Every structure is written in structure tokens, then in C-alpha cells.
Amino acid sequence: MDPSEPRWERVELSDGRVRLRAPRDSDLDDIVAACQDPEAVRWTSVPQPYGPAEAEGFLRIVEDGWTSGRAAIFFISTAEHDGRYCGAIDLRLDGEGGGEVGFAVAPWARGSGVCTAALRLVCRWGFDTLGLGRIEWLAHVGNDASRRVADKVGFVYEGVQRAKCHQRGVRYDAWVAGLLPGELR
Amino acid sequence: MIPRPVPTIEAEGLLLTPLSDSDAAAVVALSDDPETRAWSSLKTVRSPADAEAWIRERLARSDGMTWAVRDTDTGQLVARVGLVRIDEADRAAEVGYSVRADHRRNGIATRAVRGAASYGFAELGLARIILQHATGNRASCAVARTTGFAYEGTARALFDNGKGVRHDYHIHARLADDPAGRVPAPRAIEPVEIGAGRLQLVPWRPADAPDVDRAFVEPHIARWDGGPPWAGIADADRWLAARTTGWESGAMVSWSVRDSTTGRLLGSVAIKDLDRRPGTGVASYWVRAAERGHGVAGQALGAAARFSYAVLGLHRIEAYHAVANTASCRVAVRSGFPLEGLLRGSLRLADGVTDEHLHAQLATDAP
Numbered sequence: 259m260d261p262s263e264p265r266w267e268r269v270e271l272s273d274g275r276v277r278l279r280a281p282r283d284s285d286l287d288d289i290v291a292a293c294q295d296p297e298a299v300r301w302t303s304v305p306q307p308y309g310p311a312e313a314e315g316f317l318r319i320v321e322d323g324w325t326s327g328r329a330a331i332f333f334i335s336t337a338e339h340d341g342r343y344c345g346a347i348d349l350r351l352d353g354e355g356g357g358e359v360g361f362a363v364a365p366w367a368r369g370s371g372v373c374t375a376a377l378r379l380v381c382r383w384g385f386d387t388l389g390l391g392r393i394e395w396l397a398h399v400g401n402d403a404s405r406r407v408a409d410k411v412g413f414v415y416e417g418v419q420r421a422k423c424h425q426r427g428v429r430y431d432a433w434v435a436g437l438l439p440g441e442l443r
Numbered sequence: 444m445i446p447r448p449v450p451t452i453e454a455e456g457l458l459l460t461p462l463s464d465s466d467a468a469a470v471v472a473l474s475d476d477p478e479t480r481a482w483s484s485l486k487t488v489r490s491p492a493d494a495e496a497w498i499r500e501r502l503a504r505s506d507g508m509t510w511a512v513r514d515t516d517t518g519q520l521v522a523r524v525g526l527v528r529i530d531e532a533d534r535a536a537e538v539g540y541s542v543r544a545d546h547r548r549n550g551i552a553t554r555a556v557r558g559a560a561s562y563g564f565a566e567l568g569l570a571r572i573i574l575q576h577a578t579g580n581r582a583s584c585a586v587a588r589t590t591g592f593a594y595e596g597t598a599r600a601l602f603d604n605g606k607g608v609r610h611d612y613h614i615h616a617r618l619a620d621d622p623a624g625r626v627p628a629p630r631a632i633e634p635v636e637i638g639a640g641r642l643q644l645v646p647w648r649p650a651d652a653p654d655v656d657r658a659f660v661e662p663h664i665a666r667w668d669g670g671p672p673w674a675g676i677a678d679a680d681r682w683l684a685a686r687t688t689g690w691e692s693g694a695m696v697s698w699s700v701r702d703s704t705t706g707r708l709l710g711s712v713a714i715k716d717l718d719r720r721p722g723t724g725v726a727s728y729w730v731r732a733a734e735r736g737h738g739v740a741g742q743a744l745g746a747a748a749r750f751s752y753a754v755l756g757l758h759r760i761e762a763y764h765a766v767a768n769t770a771s772c773r774v775a776v777r778s779g780f781p782l783e784g785l786l787r788g789s790l791r792l793a794d795g796v797t798d799e800h801l802h803a804q805l806a807t808d809a810p
Contacts, residue, residue, distance in 0.1 A: 354602055354603065355603055355609070356601065391600055392598075392600045392609065394598070414599065416598055417596015417598075417614065418595060418596065419573075419595050419616060420593070420616060420618055421570055421571050421616075422571065422616075424533065424570075429570055429571075434595075434596055434598070436598055436599045436600070438599060438600050
């Protein structure tokens, strides 16, 4: 496959409440604010410190992901937050019919099922539209909040991969779980 | 996309060299085997032209390097080994290999994998190399463990076999500072003594063989054992060796049950068939004839079960016994293992096939 050839139509996904949409210029301040959150810093590989330049870099990564056909990166918004940026979720393709999900929800949108709904939307799209045979979830060992979300959607725990993730120069063990097409809840 | 240079390296009596077009015939011979076709990227190679295309594709890779593995004396290509999916930012890669069918069981895969991995850690500065194989490929599992790649989990439906069926794969990995030698038993359990009132549960020792031999000739223990006729002290040695292996492999925890004051052997208790992912095990116990009728089995079973819930994280322990073994049934029920069912014709004893009772206790039941 020529990696410059997009494999998908760029889409937006919605379940009526949670919407996965393209970035807007007005999201910049919210991205910067979300990346100051200690939970995001602890469990994800966001650069530190994080300012407008890093947020603009992230927007370029989003565009590059879609045009290269390697990663579908969505911004999460909800009706109750008036369409405001509530986090990001991505699906990276492995080129072998599998994908890996990653997500980070802004502190102001946590605890209301937004992340679970977003993950469900992305996995449904990955299986039904992209025809994936497997979607993988990885998180630093100990990231219980992320694991609860994966559990709810139906991911099956598969093991610990040692030193799998690296975050700002340090490697961490990762929990790994897989979701097959019939398992999405 | 700049092809990655492949240097020639030596690996324990093998020579790892770059592939060249002149290897096409040898690559066809390498791929001409059901095992290789089933599991490797050589599955499409059938003719010299296919082999040349495969070699060119390998040579052009910027994210992978493939070596021809040659016998140092003859120069003959006996295998291929490669580092693929090399990700410099992530400092990660995957090792893959195939060995010619007529050169297997000579440790070639082991030496080639060790050589490629050493190169990856020392020269590429990798932090983590994975070795993944379809779950049915037991030979690769053995190579992984022998070369220091620890099993980390099973990724379900990871890769398509080329026929539209996605197979489960074992994920093994070695980190830069892991030793290159054999991976130790994955989940060894530290043998521990447990005090339980007047009983002391003591992990079996080799010196217990005479006691074990005397116990197994007692009719009520021999009758329900289910194994071949007891042949004396050599069987006792074997029986004890299996207890030791159980701790080392994490498959069974077992104890001699002794009088805590005198140390006298009263009986035996074990939780075997340990499967710590679902969190289940199977209880097994016997008591010597002279010590029966004092609740020894029940107390020992309770102590072993509590250990297994608390330390091993089990959530369910089963107990099976021949229906006619009413003593065992009473122990199970009185120890909080209610009867769950009748397993018809499930046990073969010396005098024929019999039905068994299944009892079980959940961690949440335990007193």
C-alpha cells in the first residue's frame, strides 16, 4: 500500500450526544488547558511543558494522520459542553488489518461516560467501515480509569508488555487488551 | 527510504550475512516446507523468481534487516533471521526467522535469534525486541523462551494467515538488560509453610520419600489415586519431584500436612491445575489411615484454600472425587465446597470407570 494514498473518507461520528469531529482553530486554548491536567501528564506522552506551539504541532499531527492513512484522530465534543473540545481519540492502523486506539479526555468532560461513548463510536467505525479484524488498547500499568473504559466497551485483557510505552524518555510497562469485531458492547 | 545496511556478523558458529540474488535457490528450499509456509513471510515464495522478488523486497527495507544464516564451514544457507518493524524513535523491533526443514533441531534458530537480538541491542540501541508466533507454533515458543524472550500475553486475532483467518499470537519480548539465557519459569511460586492450629503445612522435601511410600500403599489412598499401581520408593521420588516442579512452574502448590508439635506426617493437601488468569485451581487431599476422623483433611484444605485466594488470587477452587469415596465427599461439604454436579464416567480407576462428584468453593464463600 502506498502510504500517501488515503484509505478512508474523512468522517465525523456521532451517537447523538457525543460527537467526534475535526479540529477547529478555536480548540487551541482548550487543548493547551487539557494538557496541563496532572492525569493527562501522568498517563500520556504529551510534551511538557505544553503551550500553544505544542497544540499547533498536535493539529499538524492530526492532519498528517488523516492524509497519510495511518491514523484517524478525532476531537471529542458533546452537546452539554456546547461543542467545546473535550478530548481526543485516535485509531492508528497497523497495515495488517488491525488498529490501536488511544484517547485522552479533558478534565471538564470526565466521569460522564463521554470517553466510553467515544471509544464505542471509534471501534464501531473501525470494524464496520474500515473492516478491521482487531483493535488493540494499551495503557501504562496502573491507569485504572483507562482500563475501566476499555472494559466497558468489551476489550479483553491480554497481558503486560514490559517497557512497551515510552513517556518523555522513560519506558513503562503497558497493559494490553484486544477487541474483536463480535465483542464490542 | 534508504535501505538499511546489513553487516556480516558471527553468531555461535553461524555466519549471518546479507542476502544476495545468488541465494534465490536456497530461499526456495527454505520456503519449501509446510511449517515455514504456515507461519512466515515466505508463504508466497514458490519459484526462484518469487525468491528473487522476496530478496529484493527485503534488501530495500529501511525499517528491517534480513540476514542469510550460513553454516560457517560450508557457507550453505540454512536459515534466515531478521529484525523487522525497526522503530528507532520507539527503540523497538521484532525478530523473525525460518530454518530449513532439514536443519532443524540443531539449535540454529536459537543461535541466529540470539545473534540478531545482540546486534539490535548493541548496535541499534534497541530497548525492546519482540518475538511473536502463532499460538500453535510450539517450536517458536521454545526458541523464544530459550533465547530470553519472556512470554507477555496472547494477542487474539493478531494476523491474517493469508487465507482470511486471523490467528492468535503469543507475544514474547526481551529488554536490553534482560539476560540472553533461558527465561525462568514464568510464574514460580515461592514455597511457604503454613501454620494452621495443630497442623503445620510444610512443602514436600525429597527426604519425605519413605513417608510418601508408606502412605500410598494404604488401601484407601491407593484405591482413589487413579494412577498406575504403586511401585515403591521410585514412585515416591517421582511424586515428590512433581510437587517441586509444581512450585517452580506455578502449576501446583502442595504441602505435607504434619502435626505441628511432633512433625508427624498426617496427610497431604494440594491445589493443582492452577490457572491464574481465570483464577481457578483443583483441590487434592488425603490423610493417613491412623490419622483419620480428626478433621485433618478439612483443616488442611481450608488453610490451602485461604492461601490460594489470598496469595495466588484464585477465585474458585474445585474438588473432584469418585462417587463411592464418601469420606472425601464429607470433607468437601464440611469444608465449604458444596456439591455442584455429577460427572458421569469421568474417572478411570484400577477397577474401571466411575462417576465423580464436582464440588467447588468461591473465594467469596470462604469463611
